[in-house]
Amino acid sequence: MTTLGTATAAPGEMAVGRLPVGEARDGSEVALPVAVINGAHDGKTLYMQAVSDGDELNGVGVLQRLIPQLDPGELSGQLLVVGIVNMHAFHVAEHRNPIDDTKMNRAYPGDTNGTSSERIAAATYEAATRADVILDLHQGSTSRMINETRVRCGHRHRLHRECLELARVFGCGHILDQKGPNGQLARAAPDEGIPTIDPELGGCVGWDEASIRLGVRGVKNVLAHYGFHEGDVSIEPQTRATGFEQYGAPAGGLVSFHKDLAESVSRGDALFDVTDVFGTVKSTVTADSDGVFWRTRRLPQVATGEYVCSVGTDVDEV
Template identity: 30%
Template sequence: MVRRTALLLAFVLSGAAYAADVTFGTATAKAGTRANGYLDAGSAVKLPVIVINGLRPGPVLSMICGAHGTEYASIIAMQKLAQSVDPASLSGTLVVLPLLNQASFARMVPHLNPVDGKSMNRLYPGSADGTETERVAWTVTKQVLEKSDYVIDFHGGDLDENLRRYAYWADTGVAKLDGVSRGMALAFGLDHIIIQRNRTPAANGAVTVSRQAQNMGKPTIVVEAGHAGTTAAEDIDVLVQGSIQVMRHLKMLPGAAPPVDHPIWIDTPTVVGSDRDGFFHALVGPEAYVQKGMTIGYATDVFGDRVAEFTAPLTGVVIYIRAVPSLRKGDSVAYIGAVVEDPSGNAGR
């Protein structure tokens, strides 16, 4: 009897007897289990949510994906990640929203929600009585971000985007917040990290989901892998393994999470845009280093005659290059960012 009591006490003190239920929308997960459900965003819009509740107490990490429904690699990665995490090994709670923009996915429409023509990553905190996109943003803000301790926002190359893998780390000016999110970015393991300066909100005050989370004091990173709507195994694996590394870094999963060695820090990229319709032809790839003034692509008319050239506005790394010939006035054809020193002053880290 004494031995049984001692074993039970050790079990409780280890945290293994953690028994709190965790609920997000219709998904309620008991300790050591996972649950699938939906968040009600109004007007018949139901956001799928996966809740994985560990056997031990710990933080809530939310992974948000599919704001652009044709960034397929990140969406598939979230499905695979949720299937791979063992609740018995988890401390805390992992919340996965694998697909926010369901209409974009179903209709294969890049960038926007075809229901209302709005970007699902530009309207946070959203509105409870707005358009579909605004309601989705409001639902994520109120039902997910408010209950989260950490956030990762997943993206990738949309149907017309050929991009390299990279992470965004926000320099908000809040030392503690920036330090924690920096650790998350380094643990994720992508070796190119873009420094995201405080982006000016839209005229109505709307921001991205990552900026909204940061405004709420939640350490947040953005990661991108995949290009032009592809689902290459290596892109999916990078996102899955990076997510696991962050969970190890946050002590949610056992194991070491060494930070990436010698990351390349990149200043906020400059957009190269088109002032005409035409056919785009890329001359560089998404991992190229270019010099200011170098020709990175050109446009032809319908007859194949060259009508415009696009040059690098600065010396730096090509983060993204347009992946398709279709080109309209106002489209972006490339993002280029300058390589900068580690903002912390620590060489390599």
């Protein structure tokens, strides 16, 4: 039998339930939706979670499409799934947990006696560290971003090779291979010896079908490569960036971009103009380095110093 929260499944079965993580302001229980898929045959354990940030819905879109396609009778090993991690933020369609104004993916490994976010992180971390492989499904918030996977353990980490291999298997086409901030699941779990990535499935308001389909394919690649079900995975070359430059607005106004997402950038290329409301160019911002046009803000209006776009730099192929 395999159990996660109130979900318990025998070999060859699937079960859904809830994982208690605390109480709301009215004293009612707060519990996350979970699923256990217990394969009919022995094998590894995969942990997946989505909606660590409350407005990043492409991950739960992947689970919604993927889980009904999985037959426990044909699987080896176990899948532990948390469908919505940041429940408080999900309910109000916000990025951060409104109870403690915390970005959930800065709270790992968590604290069972800590803040709301630390308690949720502790409960999900306990489940995640039962696994052999971890997928933390994200997206680029509500901004515009390419589909990518992120390797966050750092190049010198003993598990870097395994995390990079997992990113290549997932196969978004682009990889950001850069040590992440403290508190990220993809930073903490490799310290426990578990290969972990966070696929960043595009960026949108609501969800995006193309990114969701890519995510479903990526999880299926992982299931096949790591022996959860039969199948061959063709690992295609990935464009990797190990640097990441962000650009802000030197003036207030409206942004017009010179580059499209995933387009190559050379040092000195114009990235964007800031114009006044009548179209007069007030400032043009150029690239400091060669790279790939990675991410942009969604709305055109900007104030001085406000974030506009990002370029992945130090690019190679893996």
